Amino acid sequence: MAKQAKQAKKVERLDQVVIRFAGDSGDGMQLTGDRFTQETAGFGNDISTLPSFPAEIRAPAGTLPGVSSFQLHFADHDILTPGDTPHVLVAMNPAALRANLTDLEPGATIIVDSHDFTARNLTKAGYTENPLEDGSLETFAVHAFDLTSMTVEAVKAFGLSRKDASRAKNMFSLGMLSWLYGRPVESTQSYLKRRFKDKPQIRDANLAAFSAGWNFGETTEGFAVSYEIKPAPMPTGRYRNISGNLALAYGLVASSVRSGLPLFLGAYPITPASDILHELSKHKKFGVMTFQAEDEIAGIGAALGASYGGALGVTTTSGPGISLKSETIGLAVSLELPLVVVDVQRGGPSTGLPTKTEQSDLLQAMFGRNGEAPVAIVAPQSPGDCFDIALEAARIAVTYRTPVLLLSDGYLANGSEPWSLPDVESLPAIDPAFADAPNHEQENGDRTFWPYQRDPQTLARPWAIPGTAGLEHRIGGLEKADGHGNISYDPANHDLMVRTRQAKIDRIADSIPLVEVDDPDGDADLLVLGWGSTYGPIGSACRRLRQQGQQVAQAHLRHLNPFPSNLGEVLRSYERVVVPEMNLGQLAMLLRAKYLVDVIGHNQVRGVPFTASELEHVLTTHLKELHA
């Protein structure tokens, strides 16, 4: 892989590229995409990624349902989305080609492994003719190579079975693409050495395949040029690439470190939240305890039990898992104990679309419990923001002694972006402020402990953990009397307690930032308001409109309950407010109900994120109507 040799071919400069790697679920496309991402991030491009895989682990090989893909957008400038349509499709078999072809625009580049374009595999993918030969791909730039055979040839020295040898074809393609886009290769090489430390044969075969792929790219006449995408200007600092689930797990560890509370995760495996459990189970060095429970209910139950004992109790789930946790969230509302409930939203209802993204749990988070049971709700806006939002969820939970619902989604969970490493010492500190002494004086002058005597500012009740002498008390799901906390069926007390629990959640607004509006010229009359993972596509669409000279304002909510205190004023100061959501209008419903502002929803539930061009089109239509 002599770098100087590549100068032999012409190098063309591009400002951005969207590549999609696609193959069978077992072809290692996620790994290929992930390594290409690392190389690209390390090179200094801005990046945004979107993995897409079926819910089935290994659907029948060569069929459409088994196709797994990984899309990567990288650029020499600041980008916000994984790209609307791939410029380059790498397809490892006919099914991968067929499943992704409709997403391509004419002129796109297609690189295929021709090895599997046999009559049998073509039939499995639903082709009656070979698309590489029938002229159906003539609007694209097609590069067909027998990558499998070249891989097998490249690794034959290592004595692997043909099957094992051909499995290294993903590394061959990665090597080839790395050459094509001038990616640095060291991080992949050291990754392979680490990953297969104990399997030298596999390690060497993968390294050889990777290297052979690079060399093939350089020497083949199939590629006349290679491409250069300069690093994007970014603020100085140290960066890494991070996915939402990883950032969320790290944010929870950081919350534990910054609060001094041991982290206890109770969780039941469910896609796409499981990676948070996997990640946290590695961090026992930080005192993290992970409990893989017998079910979703036990997961949150154990977390609440740990919170009661003075730990930072966290539970993670997705899809129907959040429904199963409802009753325990209600108990946590009644007990007024800190609890972080992470819901990595996916397509619903029921099992729905386990590996696809959606934002349809907002109203469940808001209202999905019996009784008046308000909770705080926060949502991250990008993969890296999952770190900050985890800290924010922990801060609110601990300060206000309340369950906090953290709504991530499948797109954020698996998508990734460059992340500026925070200075650990300047992360917010969280004060558990455990109760350590009686807080009430009885008529006879004795001091006693009242578990529901509240902090006048936050309305939070004291957190007196077992082991604290003199503060022995009983809590539970039955209504408690204000102050002393004994069981109470008194009508006026219940009314007071219901209103107080609501008021406590409302008070959180005093501690959160005002919503900021990005309105460069300050004279837009259209506001686009989003929450969660739509930040990227909305931001991207707004940039495009501004480049066309249009005025549009953007604001994004990270706090969904309570809302930032200036939100009503912001909404009312625009002539039109459009709210794009991957649901049928859940935030829009809350905004209309609370502020009586006639916001207009733009809704889609296709299991995939909005594209910037789609939103650009929608917003253009609104602007035309406004200015007609």
Next chain:
Amino acid sequence: MTTTETPIETVAVELPAGLQGIPLSPVDRTRKDFTSDQEVRWCPGCGDYIILNAVQGFLPSLGLRRENIVFVSGIGCSSRFPYYLDTYGMHSIHGRAPAIATGLATSRPDLNVWVVTGDGDALSIGGNHLIHAMRRNVNLTILLFNNRIYGLTKGQYSPTSEVGKLTKSTPAGSVDHPFNPVSLALGAEASFVARTLDTDRAHLTEVLRAAMTHRGTALIEIYQNCPIYNDGAFDVLKDRDEAQARLVRLEHGQEVSIGDRTWVHDIHAENPSQAFEISRLDDGTMTHVPIGIFRQVERPTYDDQVRDQVKKAQAGGDGDLAALLAGRDSWSVD
């Protein structure tokens, strides 16, 4: 409610296995110290009163700091138990107490954690949590009050009610086959399984004491009379003459003889088969009802092992957050 007490350094004394790691009380405690100021609101004549009394009488003998004792309950008549004890307590939700207690016990080795539950709470809505707590062997003492009826919901049959039982929800007789809670616990490989009676305070206390020597989940089934919806369910075991014939008092190392079968009762047998066979002596008619300890075997507890893994990981020092966040593939922009 309580008044403050001065914390005093704990004394290092060899505690029974189940209580190791829990600080000792600097002062002698009495029943009164464990009695909360709440009015007990069970029905007159309820077996729960006797059990409460026995537990309040038993706790001072442990010598533990009161603030390190926690009772967690679910929902049902029995689950009001924590309100009446002046320890830490949580009255939680239906069936979930073992899960909540698992999180508490795992994160706090210095607590003596009890679960109070009933036949509906533990065996119906919470059956899954119960078997998994026993399977994991979390260091908990579970008191299962079995009155063979739903009391708090006013008299429906429970998972331990006999077939044919006439209740509000089964006017033509229940067709549900009941659980034998001891057999169930043995099937889940619980490491400590016992049965006792609400009215036999000496026996109940003896079983509780044995449970405290056990590290792991101790499941204690307590036959408890509901005077309102299932009165007299266990009368045949309480009548002096009848009890003599029906109760099979289990003692480790002693013979158990029923008909032509004889076993030497070995509570420490690794294989639970014999204990299970003994648990089947009661065919539902209460002709032969074994009480006492069915099984007590040593097995690593879930919570000890979780903490050991954490301790081992921390042996070389605590985690470095900055290093964790940076990972292996970070880069600088200058």
